[in-house]
Amino acid sequence: MNFRVLLASSFAILALSATAQERGYRGFIDITYNKEATFSQEYEYSGNKKKDLNKIEMTYSNGYQFNKYFYLGAGIGLSFPTDRDNTFIPVFIDTRFYLDGSKFTPYFSLRGGYEMCKSGNYLFNESKTYSYEDKPFINPSFGVRYRFHKKLAVNANIGYQFKKESEYFESQQYGGSSYYTSKRNKIHNYNAITARVGFEF
Structure with missing residues (x-):
């Protein structure tokens, strides 16, 4: 009887120890490539198509691992x-749901936040400019994590970003005997396929 109690106590201590190792501070450094998945739209007065807005992104996040x-x-x-x-x-909330706490495990990630535009204008050509406004986004993804140390790991995931983007387009045009400014504000979907690799510590 005492042996059974001792054995049960040992397993309980090991389980609590494993859970404790999973808890605590975590930090992530990630590099992401965003490939625009929405079709470029032609502005009715430009005669040119807007180029795809592909991005290279570097992010840092930190938070708390509640359990494995x-x-x-x-x-x-x-x-x-x-x-x-x-x-x-981009400023965001980062959540990750792991299948288990093993060295190699799949996970689901959900990021959501707000993306601010630091520099406002993009020169389309000599007489046309874009400017962007800040907009919210959400980015679900699926990936895998490989943990090579108790608190160190590498991870990779593929996802899809949903975002509403507002573009202000200004064009200098000639009408009759003088130039005038044609302005247009357009809100459209900016969706992108995301590929991300990162380091966890």
Whole structure:
């Protein structure tokens, strides 16, 4: 009887120890490539199509691992379009749901937040400019994590970002004997396929 009690107590201590190792502070450094998945739309007065807004993004998030299944944190980053001078700053809540606490495990991630545009204008050509407004976004993704140390891991995931984007388009045009400014504010979907790799500590 005493042996059974001792054995049960040993398993309980090991389980509590494993759970304790999963809890605590976690930090993530990630690099993401965003490939625009919405179709480029032609502006009715430009005669040119808007280029896809593909981005390279670097983010840092930190938070708390509540158990081997659930992480909650917050982050900030810098996002750079591949063919424009704008700089975007995403600020977000970061959640991760792991299948288990093993060294190699799949997980589901959900990011949601707000993306601010640091530099306002993008020169379309000599007489036309874009400017962007800040908008919210949500980014679900699925990935895998490989933990090579108790608190160190690498991860990779593929996801899809949903975002409403507002663009202000200004064009200098000639009408009759003088130039005038044509202005247009357009809100459209900016959806993107996301590919992310990162380091966890």
